[in-house]
Amino acid sequence: MIKQCLIGVLIAGGLQTGYAQSPDRINLSDPNLVIVDDSVIPIPLEIFASLDKLGSQNWSAQVEKRDIVLDTNRSRTAMLFGLIVSDGFIAVQAEDKDGVKRMGREVLRLASVLGISNSVESHANSIITHAGHGEWDVVRKELDRTRQTAINQMKQQQDEELVDLVSLGGWLGGTEALAAVLKENYTLEGSDLLNQIDLVRQLKSDFNSLPKRARRGKLFSQVEKTLTHLESLMISDASGSISEGKVIEISLSTRNLVNAIYES
Amino acid sequence: MKADFKMLFCLKRLIPSLLVASAFLSVSAQDSKEEPLPVLEKIDPIKLAAQRAALGDLTGEKPFILRESGWKGTINPGEARLVQIQLFRRNEYQFWLAMGDRKSELNLNIYDGEGQKVESEEITYDETNVVSNRVKPALTGVYYVRISLKTTIEDPQEWSMIYAYR
Numbered sequence: 232m233i234k235q236c237l238i239g240v241l242i243a244g245g246l247q248t249g250y251a252q253s254p255d256r257i258n259l260s261d262p263n264l265v266i267v268d269d270s271v272i273p274i275p276l277e278i279f280a281s282l283d284k285l286g287s288q289n290w291s292a293q294v295e296k297r298d299i300v301l302d303t304n305r306s307r308t309a310m311l312f313g314l315i316v317s318d319g320f321i322a323v324q325a326e327d328k329d330g331v332k333r334m335g336r337e338v339l340r341l342a343s344v345l346g347i348s349n350s351v352e353s354h355a356n357s358i359i360t361h362a363g364h365g366e367w368d369v370v371r372k373e374l375d376r377t378r379q380t381a382i383n384q385m386k387q388q389q390d391e392e393l394v395d396l397v398s399l400g401g402w403l404g405g406t407e408a409l410a411a412v413l414k415e416n417y418t419l420e421g422s423d424l425l426n427q428i429d430l431v432r433q434l435k436s437d438f439n440s441l442p443k444r445a446r447r448g449k450l451f452s453q454v455e456k457t458l459t460h461l462e463s464l465m466i467s468d469a470s471g472s473i474s475e476g477k478v479i480e481i482s483l484s485t486r487n488l489v490n491a492i493y494e495s
Numbered sequence: 496m497k498a499d500f501k502m503l504f505c506l507k508r509l510i511p512s513l514l515v516a517s518a519f520l521s522v523s524a525q526d527s528k529e530e531p532l533p534v535l536e537k538i539d540p541i542k543l544a545a546q547r548a549a550l551g552d553l554t555g556e557k558p559f560i561l562r563e564s565g566w567k568g569t570i571n572p573g574e575a576r577l578v579q580i581q582l583f584r585r586n587e588y589q590f591w592l593a594m595g596d597r598k599s600e601l602n603l604n605i606y607d608g609e610g611q612k613v614e615s616e617e618i619t620y621d622e623t624n625v626v627s628n629r630v631k632p633a634l635t636g637v638y639y640v641r642i643s644l645k646t647t648i649e650d651p652q653e654w655s656m657i658y659a660y661r
Contacts, residue, residue: 253604253641255612257577266577271564273581277660280560281583281635371560379563423584429608429637430581471584471634 270433272398274375275320275405278424282412283324285421290325292415293408294318297493299337301344306445309393310454310492312341312381313400319358319374321408323367331362331370338377345393350384351377392445395437399454400492402434406461407489410482419472425481426467431458450495457488542567542655544593548625549657552589559589559659567655570594575602575643578656582632586660589618589629592642594652599624600645603656608637 257264282288295318299311315337322330335358342348342355354377361369378401385393406427413421435458438446446454461484464477473481542565552559566578582588592603600623605615615630632638644652 253602253612253643257606257610257612257639257641259610259639264577265575266579267566267568269566269578271562271566271580271658273583274562276560277562277586278583280660281585284585372563375563423635426635427581429579433579467636471636 270398270437272402272430272434273405274378274401275317275408276324276371276375278405278409279320279324281424282409282421285418288412288416290321290408290412291327293321293411294325294327294330296330296333299341299493301341304448305345305393306396306441307450307492307495308341308344309385309396310400310403312338312345313378313397313402314404314489314492315341316374316378316381316397317401317404317408319377320371320405323362323370323374326365326367328362328365332359335359335362342381345381345385345390346388347381347384350380354380392441395434395441396445399434399438402430403485403489403492407482407485410478410485413478414482417475417478419470422473422475422478423467423471425465425473425478426471428462428465428467431462431465434458435462450491453488453491457484460484539567539655541593541595541653542657544622544625545591545655545657548593548620548627549589549591549659553659557661559587559661561657561659565655565657567653569651569653570642570644571651572644572646572648575641576654577606578640578642580638580640580658582630582635582638584632584635587629587631588658588660589627590640590656590658591625591627592654592656593625594644594654595624596648596650596652597622597624598648599652600647601626601654602641602643602645603628604641605630606639606641607632607634608639610639613638 279290301308315334319331319334319338322334335355338351338355338358339348342351354373357373358370358377361373378397382394382397385391385397406425409424413425435455438454438458461481464481464484465473467473549559549561553561568576570576590603592601594601603617603626605613605628607613613630613633615628618627618629620626640656642654642656
């Protein structure tokens, strides 16, 4: 009886303090855990900020001028939108005024095709203006706002599938640039930034959850194959590093997919 | 404190402008058949509370850079939620969590991909319905931000969380 009371008191006390104090460890396989659905994908600048702490990088070499030929495939256009915004982040990192202005104009064109130009127009114009003055802090903020505003507007328009594709395109563009920089200047320390296996799994799961009509065709088969391939490559060793061979493979793989999205 | 006052002052001036703009946009929408006009985002007072708490850390010599993205939801007293996020070594991150009722008391902690609580700096404010946490991840990878609402109040609370990096 005393034992039972004692257990009762201990449980009650545990609950009381349990709510006041957070546990030192959580069991991530506990089916009662409530994980928030909304996923936030890191923007390239977050990753570049970490790499730049190891020394200055040649971001200028990653700024590319590509022609975009649009077609009626809105899924591809959404991925291009994400890619273009990530190109903007790379151009900001390289402090390339012309590159950023060009990207601002492309954002406007793609937004118009996606039916969201009214939402992103002010941000895109602000990017063009502030890039001209070299006000990089403002441009950085406006780029993130452009991306988030586009996503919010797509959600309002019930274009949820496009949201995932914009996020995927943005992540892909940033990862391609990161892998290319690491390939040119490989360090064990820097390679850990490609340890993104959970993120790839999440992106792959989001992509596979899209309705089939949104991912029909050769390009989207390549997206799925590339994500599966990246999942096998973005596994770090005990120190968190990714081998040089894997970095080269990640660079090639992401490069091929980015080219396919632009050229298809 | 000064920054808070300035922001409130700006908001007071901004709200009438937003209402006018919103009315203008809804009238214009009737004339346009090309593209739906944007619906102005409503000001979320809970997110605003988190943003107000963040203000001081977004300026100065080594300012944090606030992300536009964030999370929100509803939580019951005594419950917890986990937010999954990819963090990068060498960066420092700060999270701000706010809830609606000023009497609510919150916990905000960071766990690594194995579920182990990581060392972080908890920052509290005069109001107990806002809390912040700063962390320098030891490794690049997935982390979990655990938020919980203590049982000091009875009603479920809406919550909003934002984050920044540097």
